[in-house]
Each structure stands twice: as structure tokens, then as C-alpha cells.
Amino acid sequence: MTTTAKTVLITGTSSGIGLATAVAAARAGWTVVATMRDTAKAGALRAAAADAGAGDRIHVERLDVTDPASVAACVEAAVAAHGRLDAVVNNAGAGQLGTIEQSTVDAVRAAMEVNFFGVVEVTRAAMPHLRASGGRVVTVTSVGGVVGQPFNEAYCAAKFAAEGFMESLAPVAATVGVGVSVVEPGAVASEFVANVDLDVPAMLDAAGPYAPALQAYIDRTVKAFGAAQTPDEAAVAVMDVLTAERPPFRVQTSDWAREFVGIKLSDPDGSAVQALTADWTS
Template sequence: MKTWLITGCSSGFGRRLALAAALRGDQVIATARNAKSLEEMAAPFAGRMITLPLDVTDAASAKAAVARADEAFGGFDVLVNNAGYGLFGAIEEGTPEEYRTMFEVNVFGLIETTRAALPVLRRKSGTIVNMSSGAGIAGSGGAGYYNAAKFAVEGLSEALAGELKPFGIKVMIVEPGPFRTDFLGRSIAMAANEMPEYAASSRRHYRETNNGNQAGDPDKAIAVILQAVDAEAPPLHLPLGPAAHAIAERKLAAFRSDIDAWRDISIATDFDQP
């Protein structure tokens, strides 16, 4: 039996993962800014799922939630950094109020929650699951700020994997493609300053036409995450769904093409040997 601390459980993957873990007999600390929204979900599990308020943008809130989880269950084995949302819009369209707020949740909130949880995880040699996205694999027009936030999650996670390996802590970056959650609904903000110059790369039409029509089955995605967490050797990168895999394949091919085309020139940059 594992014990999970999951952020952002009010909807989407966070809520589904909390339920799936509890249904298989694990203990779950489900968190959200408004913990009352989680009480109905937790009620059937007779204390195996507890709910706690956690605003990831508040370091004190993260520390308090970790302390209460440690008190309730003697720690936890798995931290899932799921809380976050997307911001769509061209780089020129975005404002500091929009993109800095998104970074506070998606990047700095993840950092604060992870830092608060590490003393517990080092004691229990657990697992950190950081929810990224296909947008964390490759950038695309109209999603630059969201790309940048998820790229930060990817880099931080890779560094964490190296730092925490001596403690037996595993790190996994989950990179979903389009799944039929409410991500394109309540979990996406659009840059308010819509500029006609960027109509060709706008994600507004994508959001309007794909919300609720995504091909991915979120319950199947959750089953894969559970299987990976249980694995003796979980992957560092876990793209989910055919779209995410296609993004990864295109990125690898383009990266390889650039490296090969410019190899001889770009590596000839050391000082000449006497």
C-alpha cells in the first residue's frame, strides 16, 4: 500500500488519480486550494483519503500540508505535483499579470511543494511525479508561455532525478497529450490582448473546437501512471497518448537533423592545440 500526496485534486488528472489510488486500497492526501470541494470525493474511503487545503503559491501552505500529512499517515511515498493551468496566446499578446501568475502556480508552486516534501521523501525513499505536458517536449506558436513553464518543469525534474538518486527517490515526468478532461475548459486562460496579427497561430479556435472532443481517455492515462509508479524502474519521461509520442518523435528527429547538419562547424570551437 502506498500513501500519496496529490496537489490540484479539484478536477482533471489530480481528482482522477486520487480516486484511482484510493479505490485500489492506497492512502491519499488529496489537496486543493478549497479543500471543501474534495470532501464528497473522500467520504466513501473511511479515513484512507483525507483532504487538506494547499495553495501551491504559498510556501507556508505547502509546509503546513506536508506537516499534517506526515502527522496523519506518518509521511507519504508519492508526491504528485499536478496543480497548474495553461495560458494560450502569442508572446506579444501576453501581459506580466497573466504569465507571471501562471509561472507562480506551474513552476514556483511546484518548487515550493517539492521542497517542503523532500525531507519526508528522503526518509521514505519515495517517488515524485511531476505533471508536465506534450507542451513541455516541444514549443508551438500560441502556447509559448505554457511551453516555457512546462520546459522549466522538465529541466527541474531532470536535475532532481540526479540529485535524489542517492536517496532512492525516483522522479517521473508525465507528458500527456490531449485527454478529455476539463483542461481546455476551466484550466486554460487566454491572453486578453487578442491581436489580429497572430490570428494564424492563435489557439482560440483549437480550444473552442477541441474542448470535450479530445481523443484521449483520462482513465486509461491514470492506469498507465499507476503502473509506472509501481514499476521497479519507472521512466524519467512518460509521454501519454499518440499525440504526445508524435511530438516527442518530431522533436528528436528535428534535434538530430540540426546536430548532424552543423556538427563539424559547431564542434570546432575549442582553442587550437599547439
């Protein structure tokens, strides 16, 4: 099957930035393969797409980024159904809060599976089709993919890894006509934080010597998310990268995110970042 509308596959579209980007892309005329691990959670996406008058361009499909067979099947089915694949937006992600002494290596591996290896699997499966279309890979990382943050060791490690992977891939992909960019949100008012599924009182009770620092971090983070940008606002940056003729490699979704990332990128010895994040735990 061949179509003239460009096709984008977006992961993690049941809520937040993924949902907002799927609706924005459909409204802009893209054929959107909107994927999620549990398609029973597609109600909010379908309703938002219908409200935007773009429901007919949203095609909900199951994709578990931690399952290579699921990734391969979804990508191949998307190309078979729509005739082409012009872009992938790697958006699926999962938080992991804690410090390593009180966590497990399995928890770190789980964070890496979703936030890093899932991105690798989807990108690898999509690349032959993106070469054919002269397409692009857009990966939603985080300011936590640039600046390491207290009690986010596993999450930031995974996002750092995704950024390093994409920064290394970008010049190679460019030689075969594929653009690569990362989009770095700061705090976004979405279900992402709720999806971390934390019992904060229990965490504090179990934190032992880390309890004061954890309490300070939680207090600071609650305030940050109280002033967060909306998923729709963050999706604007994703769409800009998706549609620009020559998008930059790295894009932030807000002035705050640009300022925050800028601290790290102009901090060769790490002292500025350490001074900043130490304040979050005191």
C-alpha cells in the same frame, strides 16, 4: 503515528487527472492526501471515491501551491497524520493562452508560479520525508513541456522549466533513494481547458494582426480535444509510474503523445517541430 499503507500526496485533485489519480491510488490501497486550493470543490472527488469503494482512503486537504506557507503546512500535517510520505504527484496546473505582445509579463509570471514554482515548493517540502521512505516524485507535465506550441508561450515555458528541473534533480535524488519521473499527457478531456476561462470572441477581436493565426490555432485545438483521452486513461500512466519498481524518467500517456514528443526528441535543429506547429496557425 505510523501506518503500513503507503501515503501519497497529490496536488490539484478537484478535477481531471488529479481526481482520477487520487481515486485510482485509493482503490489500489494507498492512503491519499488529496489536495486542492479550494476544498469546497471536493464534491466530485468524494463522490468518485465513494463510487469506487475507496472513500475512506481519501483525505482532502487545502493546499495552494503558490503559497509556500500553505505547502509546508500541508506536507507536515500529512506526515503527522499518516506517519509517512512515500510519494508526491505534482499535478496542479493552470493554462495561459496568448502571445507575449498582447499579454503581460505578470501573466507569464502567474503561469510560472502555478506550473513551475509550485512544483518546486511541493518537491522541496516533501524531499526529507521521501528520503526517509525511499519514495518518489511524479510530476504531471505535458507534451507542452517538450514541444513549444503556438499561443502557449507562458504555459510551455513553465512546463519546459518543470521538466528541466526534474531531469536535473533525478540523478541527484537517486543518490538518496528517491525516484523522479515526469508524465506527459496530450489532450485530456477534463475541466482544464474550461478552467483557462477564455472569452474567445473577445480574444479574436483584440488579436489584431494575430487574429488569423489565433483562429486557426483555436479551430485545431477544439478538434484535438474532441478526440482527447479521458482523465482515467491518463491516470493509468501516472499509477504505472507511481507503482513500478524502476519507472523510467519520462512517460507519455498515449500513443499520440509518444509520437508527438518523439518528433522533438529526434529533431536536433528544430525544423521538424517548426514545420508541424506552423501548420496549426495557418
